[in-house]
Amino acid sequence: MKPPPRPSPLQSLVADPAQLSTSHLPSLQSLALQVHHNLQYQHSWSALRVHSHSPLTNELLPRPLISGLPTKRLYVHPDEQIELLKQADRRRKAEDKDGGGNNVLDIRTEPEREWLLPTRLGEEWTLHRLSDVFDTISLVPPSAEPEDSASDRPANPWRTTKRVVLATVSPDSTVVYYIVQDELVKPRQN
Incomplete structure (x- = not known):
């Protein structure tokens, strides 16, 4: 007798009761799970969690949010970019003095945990709606590990x-990602 077929990763995700919230509409929950699946299997994110309650107040979020760790840093502040370039240049010059330099700037950044807001293409987002989301989240998503969440x-x-x-999920299931910040960003100097 053949063993039963293993469920697909998407079936396993949807069947996991820990991923489902009874507080949000099923359409919002399934949208969050669709984005979660895309991040995990198409973009190799790790430490993914679906949040239904605010880490600040423990109140219900306006809609489910996702937190996770990308494979590489998504955003580097313009002032940080300048500092990273200076550090890389100093390392390159030190390697050149030792005779082992390859004349390449090696910029090193560690990935950071990010908040994700699942939306559909047809939704209209106002500054007020975005502000409601920002008011309920912390600067950095809480870690899944208790020792890091302090x-x-x-x-x-x-x-x-x-x-x-x-x-943003389109009707054909394509997901497009945009970074939205809670303040104006200093323009880069040319």
């Missing part, structure tokens, strides 16, 4: 404002 402060001192990645 601090809301990011390891990156340049991260001083809240941001979410707007995950």
Whole structure:
């Protein structure tokens, strides 16, 4: 007798009761799970969680949000970019003095946990609706590990404002990601 077929990753995700919230509309829950699946299997994000309640007040979020860790940093503050370039240039010059330099700037950044806001293409987002989301989230999403969740402060001192990645799902299931910040961003100097 053949063993039963293994469920697909999407079936496993949808069947996991820990991923479902009874507080939000099923359409919002399924949208969050669709984005969660896209991040995990198409973009290799890790430490993904679907949140139904605010980490600040424990009240119900306006809609389910996702937190996770991308494979590489999504956003680098313009002032941080300058500092990273200076550090890379100093390392390159030190390697050149030792005779082992390859004349390439090696810029090193660690990925940061991000908030994601699942949306549909036809939805209209106003500043007021975005503000309602920003009011309910912390600067950095809480970690899944209890020892890391004690601090809301990011390891990156340049991260001083809240941001979410707007995950917009089109009718053909394509997901497009946009970074939205809770303040104006200093323009880059040319």
